[in-house]
Amino acid sequence: MTKPMDEMTWQEVEPGGVISEPGCASCYHTGTWRSEKPVYNPDKCIRCQRCFIMCPDASIKPDFESNCMVWDYDYCKGCGICAYECPVGAIEMVQEDE
Ligand code: SF4
Numbered sequence: 236m237t238k239p240m241d242e243m244t245w246q247e248v249e250p251g252g253v254i255s256e257p258g259c260a261s262c263y264h265t266g267t268w269r270s271e272k273p274v275y276n277p278d279k280c281i282r283c284q285r286c287f288i289m290c291p292d293a294s295i296k297p298d299f300e301s302n303c304m305v306w307d308y309d310y311c312k313g314c315g316i317c318a319y320e321c322p323v324g325a326i327e328m329v330q331e332d333e
């Protein structure tokens with residue numbers, strides 16, 4: 236049986252998650268476990284780029300050719316921060332299977 240934490244020495248604590256090589260986050264596609272996804276409405280968008288700044292996964296980028304924001308759904312985990320932060324409601328979160 237495992238000892239209570241307050242009775243363990245630091246040598247007995249099991250190692251936690253180990254990042255074995257730099258840059259491995261790019262191999263982990265967080266979009267695979269998303270339950271909701273952001274849907275972008277370019278007609279409402281005022282190109283403030285707030286969503287680009289706030290996305291914790293760098294899944295949104297401005298596309299200067301089309302003058303629209305673009306999403307990389309491989310890394311979008313569906314947290315909804317972009318939709319929450321958009322000042323004009325140009326991003327709507329929908330169920331992944333819709
Ligand atoms: S839902 Fe979250 S992870 Fe996905 S684009 Fe918006 S802020 Fe980024």
Ligand code: SF4
Nearest residue numbers: 280281283284286321
């Ligand atoms: S936060 Fe909203 S208005 Fe601003 S660039 Fe993103 S989608 Fe467009």
